[in-house]
Amino acid sequence: MASKRKKVNFELFSLGSSSGVAYKNKALKKQIIQFIDNRGSSSITELSKELTTSVPKTTALVGELITEWLLQDEGKIDSTGGRRASVFGLVSDACFFLGVDVKKYHINVGLMDFQKRMVTHKDKLPFKMENTAESLKKLIQLIKDFISHSQIERARILGCGINLTGRINQHTGHSYSFYHFKEEPLAEVIQQEIGIPAYLENDSRSMAFGEFYSGELSSERNVLFVNLDYGIGLGIVVDGKIYYGRSGFSGEFGHIPLFDNEIICHCGKKGCLETEASGWALIRKFKERLEKGSSSSAVKKNTSASEITLEDIITAAKNEDTLCIELLSEIGEQLGKGLAVLINVFNPELIILGGTLSETGDYIRLPARSVLNKFSLSLMNNDTSLRISRLGERAGVIGACLIARLKVINNT
Amino acid sequence: MASKRKKVNFELFSLGSSSGVAYKNKALKKQIIQFIDNRGSSSITELSKELTTSVPKTTALVGELITEWLLQDEGKIDSTGGRRASVFGLVSDACFFLGVDVKKYHINVGLMDFQKRMVTHKDKLPFKMENTAESLKKLIQLIKDFISHSQIERARILGCGINLTGRINQHTGHSYSFYHFKEEPLAEVIQQEIGIPAYLENDSRSMAFGEFYSGELSSERNVLFVNLDYGIGLGIVVDGKIYYGRSGFSGEFGHIPLFDNEIICHCGKKGCLETEASGWALIRKFKERLEKGSSSSAVKKNTSASEITLEDIITAAKNEDTLCIELLSEIGEQLGKGLAVLINVFNPELIILGGTLSETGDYIRLPARSVLNKFSLSLMNNDTSLRISRLGERAGVIGACLIARLKVINNT
DNA sequence: TCAACTTTATTAATTTTTTTATTAATTAAT
DNA sequence: ATTAATTAATAAAAAAATTAATAAAGTTGA
Structure with a gap:
């Protein structure tokens, strides 16, 4: 033992x-x-x-x-x-690392051993991410519960990686978009509560790292991970290391001004990629089409069109709902234009499509690929493969564990 | 001695x-x-x-x-x-490094000592860059002449960096856009001729490196260098190192699909940033305005509007020609939209505007800055300073020397 | 001005590491 | 099946690097 x-x-x-x-x-x-x-x-x-x-x-x-x-x-x-x-x-059980992936409506938690194997994990624990002190308290409680259920003594858990959406300064441990109640870094606050060194990370970067380190073990060193959820995130891996930028705000790919539309984005600006190619955009388009008289199996008896979720649309698409597939293809095309920008600038070896929306696989990937080829130099897009995430929902937790692990082992 | x-x-x-x-x-x-x-x-x-x-x-x-x-x-x-x-x-004269910056209508050559000081340089040697064997021969001859005039014995010159436009694979020494006559890497060919190890590099990357290493010695580690010439290039410095991408084609910033226009770019696609924000675009706009009846001091008695060069427009702007200043401001605004993309993705500490067009200084920088602020997240653009190149025309040669120097010293 | 204190440079003593030689384990070939 | 060849592990000898001690060269403050 x-x-x-x-x-x-x-x-x-x-x-x-x-x-x-x-x-x-x-x-x-x-x-x-x-x-x-x-x-x-x-x-x-x-x-x-x-x-x-x-x-x-x-x-x-x-x-x-x-x-x-x-x-x-x-x-x-x-x-x-x-x-x-x-x-x-x-020695696999020499020490362990915790990973917490905080999503909009649930969290995923996992424990990884010294050999990078997941030993325990709890997927989709119900949790509502709200920017309140209670929500934070609940989150910490969930982590504590997971630790005590894991049967592993706390002293052997050397680090805990936590993924949040929004702007994170990984270095200082500050989260600016959520739970920013005091000057003290959020990482510090959590660390005090759970008694384990905590490391904050932006969700897309964490997923990128997870996918990079354990999804694809080929020789790729420059990899981009596009996190397709309600918003669009980007995790950048350069020469095998996560790229942060000056204050750790790199990868705001969803807000590049790519379109000439009049749709106001969450960020307050117009024409962002997110206004045409994200989960939000998908839902908006879906509603628009319903209003114009289209029908879809995603709208069931008990849910009205107004409270439709991304999951509903994805499920419908998997069941071959025509409208949803059509809309996903549209989203994919718009996304392709954004990916073309990335390819021209980064000349990456691999772009991974991950996040909830990527579960629709080729429905979104193929249109994206074809538009991407149209908008980027062929010499370059030949170099880049576009793949769907292999870790899926797990990428976040795995990434969080791996980041905590690396932090501890490399003492950075 | x-x-x-x-x-x-x-x-x-x-x-x-x-x-x-x-x-x-x-x-x-x-x-x-x-x-x-x-x-x-x-x-x-x-x-x-x-x-x-x-x-x-x-x-x-x-x-x-x-x-x-x-x-x-x-x-x-x-x-x-x-x-x-x-x-x-x-020891400053322990060894030396050569740098050659090949431009459209001239070359700049320089020799740097072990202490990173330029000891000799020849600016704007007349040379016409054409994709012919004769042009290459002429180039090699110019380099040879420079070496023999320098009075430094060849054995003490340990490396020669050469900047070319277009797609360069720095690793293999291939140039794909120019002088690609045989399978043998161009770097190899030149090395044989001049008797000094030669290292090819894309001009924008080289300038970026020059500027990074000797223009700004602050603590910045993530710097973008935008090369504004007839086309638009981008040199990316991540964590103090040049970023290449998979095949060394990174930084094709000029061809990101940012506009919804119908102008065909040199690359064959529509809507590229270059169609609105480059030297080519500037000249096109200039001609359009002349046709519409505007007048400008850039058109002198001996030159017709059809053969106007970028230099003419820049000179006119420096002499406060209203039309040219107006057009530069337009170009700057369009460029700003492109820079916003970069800031959102990279969150860099510094963006340097370099290349011929940057000689116009604030005429292009200020409009770019203001549009950039409009199109990028304020949290991020506050982080990034936008500066005009300090080395100017020299950035290329200095970068070429420094790259050769680093190659030799680091043995990579 | 001179003793007390700092920091650098050099030398001597001691510890650590590398070399070289030897032994052990295993495969391939005769 | 036995021998030669190859690679790994260990032991003893030789070399090299560190530590500790001392000397040298400054600075600071009473």
Whole structure:
């Protein structure tokens, strides 16, 4: 049982800026952990090459990491032509990381172990995101409940990533769009309550990171993740790292002025991409079409057209409702124009469509792709693949866990 | 005299992937050079802290670098309360780097020393950029001439950066838009001819890098450079490094589909930013206005309206020609809409307006700023300053030299 | 002006790391 | 099946780096 081990040495993750051989050894051990984290279980020889330290030295360091319960011997690797090497990997239950994905009408929570495996998760816990102190209190309570149900002692949970919509300064821990009641960073407030270091992140960026790290393990280093929900978010991964911009407000893709319409966006401006290509736009268009006499299976007996949700439309589309499919195609086309902008500017290897709306798959992807090709240079759009998220609803929680994990391990 | 020293140890810059203490020392020495390169002349104590290596060890390494003619003792630093420390800096004439900026009607060439100082430069050498073998031959000849006039022995020039417009794959050394006559990378071809390692780069990226590294030495890490010429280019600096994208085609900002007009762009598509906010657009608008009866001092007796150049319009604007100023303001406004897109997506610390058109300064900057504020979220545009290039025409050559220099020093 | 304090540089002693050599484990070939 | 070849792990020897101590060069304040 996990509770039997008390010796795990977490100090490693918080090396101060000292010097001397003790410090150097700590840094080397951290490098070992990071290398194994990225490339999987490794042999002494591999580690020795990576760290440019001699084999005996590396052996000693790995030995220490094993007594500190951070690494474990995983047996011999398949032969490479001579004596088989022992490989060493992370101890899965050495420590854990929490991820909380806060949505409009529910939250997803999950717990990830040291080996990046989700050990527990609760999807779609009912919760209403409102900009009130009560809502925040409720959220914190839900997190606390999840922790106590998880049976994992709090001291072994080293970090908690929390996704919120809106403008987040990940660095300071401030959330500006929601729960901004005092000057103290929201991350700090939550940390005090749950007793675990908390890291705030914008939902789209978190999903981007989740998808990048665990959805696609190919060689892509520059990936854009488009979060299609009521609004449109963008997570940017440059050279394998999340891009933040000056104050962490990067990725306000939904509000680029791409259209010449007269529709007022939530942000107060006209012509934003969100006015034509988002979940809000979809609902607006849906209502407009109903008013013009169209019909749809999305409107059931018990719901009136005015209280239709995004989920309703998506479900209807999946059941091949003609109007919904038609509208999704329209949305996809408008989105394609926006994606063309991104391709021209970023020349990315991959654009991932995620978020609720992406559940409709090719209904939105194919029109987007075709318009995108029309509006971007062919030399460039040939380079970029456009894919639907593989993690789906899970991307957020996984991303949140991974961010917390990286924060702790890299001590940043 | 520079020619007296033959001992400079350039091997340092090409450390292979070996191991052992010899390799480690080489790597440490390289780190020392890089640190001093970034932070200026440093003392043993500072270096020792940076490398996390003991003072005696650092002293030995610095000693070696001095005998290798790469570092020099620059005397004592001002007191910090105790014995004054010796500081060590790069030997300025240890090696040199060439930069070539190829424009439509001229080239700029320059030579930079190890300390990042321009030692020689020739601005606006007459040259016509045409996509022919003769044009390329002429270009190479101009470079050769510059080298022989510079009086610096070729072996001390360790790299040559070359800026071209159009699509460049910096990594492979291919130029796709110009001089693409054989499969062999253009960089390779030029390198063979001039006998110096050549590095190709897109002009806007090069200018961005030049401006970033030597124009603004503040703390900005995320900077966008907009190259306003006949076309519109974009150089992206993320976390202090040039952003390339998948195949090095990033920054095709001029061709984002931002307008709903019917003007066919050079790229073959409609509605590109370039159709409204570029040098081409400026000239088109100018001609349209003349046809409608406007008059301008830009049209002199000897030039007809049909052969007016960008330079003419800029000069006229500087001489307060009403029509030109009016048109520049228009261009600025359209540009502002494009910049709003960039700000929303990147949340950059700084956007620099460079290139020929930027010489008009506030005539284009102020309208751009005001429209930009209108079209981007105020929380974000407050973060971003919009400045005119400080290096002006020089940005390209300086960037080219710096890129070659970095390539060599970082061995990438 | 001079002692007390700081910081840097150098040397000597000690610890740590790398090298080299040896042994062990495994595969491929005769 | 046995031997040669290959790779890994360990042990002992040699080399290298750090630490600690000391000297040198300044500054500051009574």
